[in-house]
Amino acid sequence: MTFPIVAAAAPFAPVDQEYLFEARQMQALSFAVHIPIVCFGIAFPAFVLMLEGFWLRTGDPLYRTIAKRWSKVMLALFAVGVVTGTILSFELGLLWPNFMAAFGEVFGLGFTLEAFSFFVEAIFIAIYVYGWDRLSPRAHFLSGIPVLLAGFTGSLMVLTVNAWMNNPGGFALEGGRVTDVRPLEALFGNEYLWHELIHMYLAGYIVAGFLTASVYAWGWLKGRRGRYERVALIVPLTVAALAAPVQIVVGDWAARSVAGEQPTKLAAFEGLYETEAGAPVHLGGWYDGDEIRYGIPLPRLLSLLAFHDPNARVAGLEEVPADERPPVNVVRVAFQTMVGIGFLLAAIGAVYLLVWLRRKQLPRSAWFYRAVVAAGPLSVVALIAGWVTTEVGRQPWVVYGHMRTEAAVTGASGIPVGYASLVLVYAGLLAATVWILRRLARAPVDVQPGPAGVAPLVAGAARPQAGERE
Amino acid sequence: MTVAEAPLLLMLVGLAAYAVLGGADFGAAFWQLGARGERGAALREHAYRAMGPVWEANHVWLVFVLVICWTAYPEAFASIFSTLTVPLFVAALGIILRGTAYAVHAGTAREIERRMIDAVFSLSSILTPFALGTAVGAIASGRVPVGNARGDLVTSWLNPSSLAIGVLAVATGAYIAAVYLAGDARRAGDRELTAAFRLRALAAGIGTGGIAFAALIVVALDAGRVGERLLEWPALATVAASGAAGVLTLALVRRSRFEAARYCASGAVASVVAGWALAQRPQLLPGLTVAEAAAGRPTLIATVVGVALGGLVLIPSLAILFGLVLRGRFDPETATETLAPRLRPSPARRVSLLGVAIALGAVGLLLVLIFDGGALLIAGVIALLGFVALASLAIVSARTATGCRTKW
Numbered sequence: 001m002t003f004p005i006v007a008a009a010a011p012f013a014p015v016d017q018e019y020l021f022e023a024r025q026m027q028a029l030s031f032a033v034h035i036p037i038v039c040f041g042i043a044f045p046a047f048v049l050m051l052e053g054f055w056l057r058t059g060d061p062l063y064r065t066i067a068k069r070w071s072k073v074m075l076a077l078f079a080v081g082v083v084t085g086t087i088l089s090f091e092l093g094l095l096w097p098n099f100m101a102a103f104g105e106v107f108g109l110g111f112t113l114e115a116f117s118f119f120v121e122a123i124f125i126a127i128y129v130y131g132w133d134r135l136s137p138r139a140h141f142l143s144g145i146p147v148l149l150a151g152f153t154g155s156l157m158v159l160t161v162n163a164w165m166n167n168p169g170g171f172a173l174e175g176g177r178v179t180d181v182r183p184l185e186a187l188f189g190n191e192y193l194w195h196e197l198i199h200m201y202l203a204g205y206i207v208a209g210f211l212t213a214s215v216y217a218w219g220w221l222k223g224r225r226g227r228y229e230r231v232a233l234i235v236p237l238t239v240a241a242l243a244a245p246v247q248i249v250v251g252d253w254a255a256r257s258v259a260g261e262q263p264t265k266l267a268a269f270e271g272l273y274e275t276e277a278g279a280p281v282h283l284g285g286w287y288d289g290d291e292i293r294y295g296i297p298l299p300r301l302l303s304l305l306a307f308h309d310p311n312a313r314v315a316g317l318e319e320v321p322a323d324e325r326p327p328v329n330v331v332r333v334a335f336q337t338m339v340g341i342g343f344l345l346a347a348i349g350a351v352y353l354l355v356w357l358r359r360k361q362l363p364r365s366a367w368f369y370r371a372v373v374a375a376g377p378l379s380v381v382a383l384i385a386g387w388v389t390t391e392v393g394r395q396p397w398v399v400y401g402h403m404r405t406e407a408a409v410t411g412a413s414g415i416p417v418g419y420a421s422l423v424l425v426y427a428g429l430l431a432a433t434v435w436i437l438r439r440l441a442r443a444p445v446d447v448q449p450g451p452a453g454v455a456p457l458v459a460g461a462a463r464p465q466a467g468e469r470e
Numbered sequence: 471m472t473v474a475e476a477p478l479l480l481m482l483v484g485l486a487a488y489a490v491l492g493g494a495d496f497g498a499a500f501w502q503l504g505a506r507g508e509r510g511a512a513l514r515e516h517a518y519r520a521m522g523p524v525w526e527a528n529h530v531w532l533v534f535v536l537v538i539c540w541t542a543y544p545e546a547f548a549s550i551f552s553t554l555t556v557p558l559f560v561a562a563l564g565i566i567l568r569g570t571a572y573a574v575h576a577g578t579a580r581e582i583e584r585r586m587i588d589a590v591f592s593l594s595s596i597l598t599p600f601a602l603g604t605a606v607g608a609i610a611s612g613r614v615p616v617g618n619a620r621g622d623l624v625t626s627w628l629n630p631s632s633l634a635i636g637v638l639a640v641a642t643g644a645y646i647a648a649v650y651l652a653g654d655a656r657r658a659g660d661r662e663l664t665a666a667f668r669l670r671a672l673a674a675g676i677g678t679g680g681i682a683f684a685a686l687i688v689v690a691l692d693a694g695r696v697g698e699r700l701l702e703w704p705a706l707a708t709v710a711a712s713g714a715a716g717v718l719t720l721a722l723v724r725r726s727r728f729e730a731a732r733y734c735a736s737g738a739v740a741s742v743v744a745g746w747a748l749a750q751r752p753q754l755l756p757g758l759t760v761a762e763a764a765a766g767r768p769t770l771i772a773t774v775v776g777v778a779l780g781g782l783v784l785i786p787s788l789a790i791l792f793g794l795v796l797r798g799r800f801d802p803e804t805a806t807e808t809l810a811p812r813l814r815p816s817p818a819r820r821v822s823l824l825g826v827a828i829a830l831g832a833v834g835l836l837l838v839l840i841f842d843g844g845a846l847l848i849a850g851v852i853a854l855l856g857f858v859a860l861a862s863l864a865i866v867s868a869r870t871a872t873g874c875r876t877k878w
Contacts, residue, residue, distance in 0.1 A: 050866065057811075059810060080573055082530075093551025094558060101544050101548035104765070105765030108773075123527045123790070123791045125526070127523070127794065231870045235866050242865075249835055249854065253847070410552045410555065425566050435577070
């Protein structure tokens with residue numbers, strides 16, 4: 001089936017794709033499935049190694065028991081991450097061939113280097129999880145370190161590419177063709193990379209931390225309050241409680257970078273149509289095409305946040321033609337959701353830390369534990385909302401200012417069929433993941449007796465103990 | 471060889487590694503299909519166990535091939551993925567199903583659950599290499615034109631060459647897997663399983679040899695230029711080498727020399743990849759030579775240097791993993807008693823960890839809020855990360871110690 005008109009055009013000329021929106025949805029779905037799992041790839045090795053490190057120092061077998069159990073969860077989630085990540089790389093070619101054809105040589109190196117992080121992670125996660133009781137305690141601990149490092153370098157490499165899409169550089173365009181490619185400059189000479197990296201890396205600890213903590217907070221509410229549960233709650237909750245307030249500072253830095261490089265995106269965060277000095281922020285409400293309706297105005301706050309100057313001039317959406325503006329309400333709602341949840345999580349963290357500083361104990365109110373239970377899923381919502389903010393905020397560009405998304409899409413038919421099958425398969429994946437996590441959680445806790453000289457655990461420490469309960 | 475061809479060589483190494491190692495993982499699942507009863511259960515468990523520590527690393531070879539392709543030959547990558555949407559999407563779904571089934575199989579408790587998971591695992595393990603094989607057949611037979619989805623959505627991959635290579639991909643995996651599993655079973659000292667997989671390796675070896683021969687004829691007749699050149703020097707030499715290695719593997723398996731057979735079988739498969747490359751050289755796609763498809767020089771050089779540096783990490787890491795696996799250190803029989811860590815009295819700290827953390831946090835906060843960029847901002851960010859890490863350690867260690875008085 002050849003259409004002569006199409007055949008005459010350049011091989012990677014833009015095509016008329018009826019299902020562009022579905023293609024974008026498909027990519028977004030794959031991303032939304034993958035990214036929460038990435039958080040566990042980033043943060044779980046740190047939790048597990050922290051516990052194993054305490055075991056090595058104190059000899060207390062409880063630490064080891066939790067570390068070993070969690071490492072199995074880590075491996076199962078890594079397997080899911082491996083396959084969902086592979087799909088994303090397939091989709092780059094399946095859905096966006098023109099983007100890959102034109103710019104693959106500019107940003108591809110980031111993914112080439114990422115492949116090595118992926119290798120190292122896959123190799124050492126296997127050695128770590130299969131190496132319990134087979135390697136010496138020290139060698140075993142050390143085998144986990146590369147997993148932790150690869151979690152960081154992997155995020156770094158993937159984000160070089162995303163940062164490049166948002167703030168592209170390291171190439172020149174001549175007559176629509178990419179020339180003078182400087183891949184290292186494109187990927188690592190990009191100021192945008194660093195705030196994205198740190199923002200995402202911290203998000204990994206916040207999401208994995210609150211999600212894990214929410215499991216044990218739920219257990220606390222159900223009366224499972226042994227020492228096992230207490231330690232298993234304290235580790236992720238402490239990390240998340242510390243990371244959440246820091247994330248607000250990092251987010252402020254990210255917003256300032258966006259204000260400098262992507263003023264249109266910043267305008268969409270607020271729904272600011274007219275360029276103005278001393279621009280406000282509206283909480284809630286709705287952008288109706290030229291202003292915010294029914295929002296609560298906070299005067300000068302946008303200028304203050306974006307430029308640390310209450311009178312700074314903020315560029316509005318009017319600065320660019322209407323067809324170069326992102327869908328404002330999607331970006332705005334996502335942004336406010338992320339920020340709102342971010343403050344909530346920081347508040348939960350602050351309560352936890354303050355109670356500890358003042359009373360040296362965990363909060364006693366059931367409401368605190370209910371809040372932690374909610375914080376797990378909420379942190380995932382914030383994570384996805386954050387990615388919606390930056391990625392939908394990039395629209396209508398796939399390469400900001402250079403290639404529009406509709407120019408990147410595939411000419412192949414059948415996108416709706418692919419989308420529907422992917423939804424089905426991911427529904428199965430989700431069900432299976434939840435199922436295996438429940439199964440792993442149900443396996444009986446078996447704390448091996450400590451070596452001589454170490455205080456043995458209270459018998460049945462894993463189950464609620466009358467003496468342990470407050 | 472030119473700079474333009476160097477990344478292609480890396481891709482071919484990756485492809486050969488994936489065909490051998492990834493192929494063995496697919497093949498292991500092939501033998502689980504239809505394994506019933508008590509012996510079948512032992513066989514299935516053996517296959518899962520053998521794959522356990524290595525399948526993720528083996529899978530990464532596929533990603534490795536893709537990322538080099540889109541970096542070094544972006545237009546070829548885009549043409550292949552847009553025309554071969556159907557088989558590549560099917561392979562992608564197969565990969566999800568397979569990975570999920572593997573992740574959950576350990577949690578199966580009831581017979582019905584186990585059977586369902588095993589069925590998904592085996593079927594997706596057949597579907598995926600078949601679909602990837604049809605894509606290879608499409609490229610080899612020149613059915614992928616340059617451009618965005620310019621080839622036929624269906625006949626590009628539903629044709630004699632594609633089908634032949636798809637079937638060959640499944641058969642090859644089954645054959646290599648049987649050889650590997652026989653070796654693993656002998657190392658674990660299980661005679662019955664060793665005999666079972668030895669028999670399967672022999673049968674699969676003969677079967678795969680036959681399929682390979684038939685596929686060669688189909689491709690020679692159907693695949694045009696590549697088909698003709700497959701039967702000429704130098705591709706013919708690798709085809710012959712593959713055949714010879716296949717026969718030698720059979721002889722080794724017959725004498726139960728599984729370790730030697732392991733490498734010989736791998737060589738037979740890798741030779742096929744080399745033969746394809748030689749027959750197709752210098753064309754990547756019809757009307758697009760490797761040199762024309764290649765990215766600019768800086769990208770090519772950065773890719774090769776990047777892979778070389780990555781290799782410095784990867785090769786020793788793989789050596790550690792496969793060393794442990796092949797020496798049987800991960801076999802279930804080798805688990806030792808939990809060793810107690812050697813405790814060292816922790817030195818009395820002069821400064822409190824939490825104090826350092828809080829100082830770092832305060833400095834970091836100031837720097838990040840004041841500076842918009844530059845080294846001081848970066849220093850501030852690092853200080854903030856240091857705060858999170860150190861404060862976490864300090865608080866957790868104080869809060870969870872055995873003797874600590876803290877309660878809920």
